[in-house]
Amino acid sequence: MIYLLILLAFLISVLMSMVIIPRILVVALKKRLFDMPDSRKIHEGAIPRLGGLCFAPAILFSVSFVSALYCTGYLYGYQIPQWLFTHILSEFYLLACGVILLYLAGLKDDLVGMRYTTKFMIQIVAALLLPLSGLWINNLYGLFGVYELAPWIGIPLTILVIVFITNAINLIDGIDGLASGLSGSALLVLGSLFLINGMWIYAMLSFATLGVLIPFFYYNVFGQVKQGRKIFMGDTGSLTLGYILVFLAVRYASYNPDIAHYSAGAIVVAFSTLIVPMFDVVRVMIVRARNHKPLFKPDRNHIHHKFLDMGMTPHKAMISIVIIACLFSSLNILLVSFVNINIVFAGDILIWVGLSIWFERTGCKKESLKGKEFVKRF
Template sequence: MILTTLTALSLPRHLALMGGLAIFSGIIVRVMITIGVPDHPDARKAHSTTTPKSGGVGIVCAFLLGVLLLYRYAQVSRIAEPYFIGVIAAAVLIALVSLLDDIKNMPYKVKLGGQFVAALTAVASGLWLHSIALPYWGYVDLGWAGLPLTVGFLLFVTNSMNFIDGLNGLAAGVTLISCLFLAGIAGVLGGFFIYTASLLLAGGVLGFLPFNYPKARIFMGDVGSQFCGFMLALFGIAAARFEQVQLSFLLVPFLLSGVLYDVSFTLVRRLLAGENIARAHNGHLYQVVRRAGMNAETVAIIHWLFAGLGGLTAIAFISTPSMPRLWIGLVPLLVQAVWTFYVAARARRAGLGRWSK
């Protein structure tokens, strides 16, 4: 069954396309190393020398080239015309907004407004959640509540990936692993659009990653991190809305469990501590453990492993009957709880005191 499905998808051709997009992305990234916006070090950042950012332009250009080719030539991987145009339009908008943020360092409210417009563009095309499959309850009809849930999900994942992009290779590696798992799951289950679109994004990230890890010649910048987060969230919505019923909306939260947990935990912790959550800080778990002495490359690899665990959880989740799914879905959360206790213990040994600066 698996081999038949993958053969029907012309896997070698799609991998060749991913490789070609990786080369194209790498060429753009090399250009951006020369002309990219400089990112100056400060007390909140992990780097100590001025480094160009906006390397995510390579990811964006590669993905948009791939999705335009998909729109023009790949009939088996298409979704209905309005939805496809919605994906392209929303991708272009979030790329423009995030690139302007890199260049102009826009106020947060302006940036959030631009993200909101991109999310509404996707929703207006029909890309929003009508129902979701949940453990124990099965399919839950959301009705009109699906509209704000979709917009909220898009904005939360977009900004979570933006917040987590503070160490070399962390956000890019998580995105690459998530895309490969999504492509594999969707390909086997017949979700042809998600399969192909995930490989396109993976190609763009694959071309960028060697320039960013382990030593960064360039950062992906907001244009990379926001774009990757937005597109992964959009893939999750499209998978649940238009693909096979087995493709649950929960696949992307599983894959990004490390990212979403870190941001959620940090937000709650800062609220309870009475901190100004709108103020920039370096109090995320990945930043705290780095300040407590863990090697930056190791922190990135740990988050790659979180994404891999999320992928394995997603596979187990869609392969089991309804009742055990609830317990399977808790595995990434339990791992994150252990990680949190480890970070707290390491911070105490290092005498960090306040986590946020």
């Protein structure tokens, strides 16, 4: 029956997204709420960027509705155990508060713009909400030789991780389907892990969020600009997605034997689903610092730009990056049971550094060849 409830939440999210997105397109086209192309962006034509407007309402509605049916006993025959309420109720209430804060901040940024410092402060406030519920990274499971963390270390670390990953998802949203594709693959993995560990409410949130992405992915990747069927998620969507993803990752990584029993590599497994956006942000910041450029000024150094520089189309670049993310996640999940997590983590870094060097050199060669061809023509 639990699987049917999770399927119901997933289908409600899909249906709501299917209904809402076409209406967002109509309003955006009538009110001329567009994302205009510029020298840094690769899209052509004016495209609405309010696709993320449907994310938070659809997710909160589907999870709240199905959970209420379960808790009242209408679908399962008995009420949820009282002890479980003490662990999950405050988490989900404060998660909803954080989602609403970031949803409103993203909406304002998409419509009229917002100073980055203001948006950053709102992200910090949203990040503070989760530790208030008692949810924070309290164990590293032997990573760097560290196991249990004291609150004065774990809580600031959790806040930093929440802000970092929320921004990472926002920054990776550079080509069609990339942010939604990476988020979708992470949600599928996390949802499955929660199901295996019997954490059904978190699995429901994972699959409800996945459900809302499917119709959006279709419009974002396959929608035609000329027909007014293409849409971007904007900051409204990327901030909401990032916050929910990091909530799920922290929940899986947080040690709590009253809810579930984890393997030794829970911290690596939880965040391996988000390796590509996390490592990409770190790489970009290192490159900007090395080149003495502002750390938060947009440029063309993200992983999707490297794939485009290698001559790939946006769709091929998106598929390639999502496959890389899935391989990282799959390998980590398989290896943590047999290999020390420090070795697994070091291997992730080495592989990423090797890939980054290869991307850079291949892209430079392509640009050099293009330059030579241009000179020959003239």
